[in-house]
Amino acid sequence: xxxxxxxxxxxxxxxxxxxxxxxxxxxxxxxxxxxxxxxxxxxxxxxxxxxxxxxxxxxxxxxxxxxxxxxxxxxxxxxxxxxxxxxxxxxxxxxxxxxxxxxxxxxxxxxxxxxxxxxxx
Amino acid sequence: xxxxxxxxxxxxxxxxxxxxxxxxxxxxxxxxxxxxxxxxxxxxxxxxxxxxxxxxxxxxxxxxxxxxxxxxxxxxxxxxxxxxxxxxxxxxxxxxxxxxxxxxxxx
Numbered sequence: 183x184x185x186x187x188x189x190x191x192x193x194x195x196x197x198x199x200x201x202x203x204x205x206x207x208x209x210x211x212x213x214x215x216x217x218x219x220x221x222x223x224x225x226x227x228x229x230x231x232x233x234x235x236x237x238x239x240x241x242x243x244x245x246x247x248x249x250x251x252x253x254x255x256x257x258x259x260x261x262x263x264x265x266x267x268x269x270x271x272x273x274x275x276x277x278x279x280x281x282x283x284x285x286x287x288x289x290x291x292x293x294x295x296x297x298x299x300x301x302x303x
Numbered sequence: 304x305x306x307x308x309x310x311x312x313x314x315x316x317x318x319x320x321x322x323x324x325x326x327x328x329x330x331x332x333x334x335x336x337x338x339x340x341x342x343x344x345x346x347x348x349x350x351x352x353x354x355x356x357x358x359x360x361x362x363x364x365x366x367x368x369x370x371x372x373x374x375x376x377x378x379x380x381x382x383x384x385x386x387x388x389x390x391x392x393x394x395x396x397x398x399x400x401x402x403x404x405x406x407x408x409x410x
Contacts, residue, residue, distance in 0.1 A: 229404070286353070
């Protein structure tokens with residue numbers, strides 16, 4: 183059974199770079215039918231898509247965050263990562279990683295539990 | 304960018320009620336639409352994809368319809384475990400947008 187687990191610092195200072203990793207277990211990240219995504223949820227707010235990455239490295243980013251986002255994939259470790267630069271208080275959120283399935287008409291069918299990231303000095 | 308607008312933002316209902324949530328896209332998205340249920344402190348759970356296809360394991364009281372710009376999620380007979388927030392999501396040209404959510408509350 184495929185599982186996703188987010189990891190990374192829970193506290194980041196303003197203007198610094200937020201770095202998170204999602205580890206995929208129970209299956210391979212190098213599967214042609216899936217993309218891997220990051221989604222965040224600010225306290226009490228809705229879901230905001232950050233971006234998707236394919237195992238070959240192709241990326242798609244939210245236009246509103248594109249200038250600050252970098253996603254990468256490490257197939258040898260079965261992991262993909264998110265870097266968000268120049269963070270501010272508005273980037274405080276729960277960050278989820280998830281699998282985007284071509285087979286399910288591009289629905290996110292498996293999610294990590296989420297990790298809380300607070301931006302504060 | 305394609306914007307997704309859900310209505311209502313919240314609805315109060317009783318167990319056994321029929322509940323309908325609407326999602327409108329700012330431009331046509333064919334059937335590239337999914338619905339999720341999210342409970343407090345948990346990750347979202349995929350209910351429906353391709354606008355009307357029930358994800359495996361999801362109860363049949365959930366159904367989806369629509370294509371183009373107008374979509375609907377219906378819960379035919381609300382159960383206690385259905386009180387949650389529901390989100391629509393579109394994927395078009397590899398760009399993803401979520402609706403703002405609809406909270407289904409106990410009346």
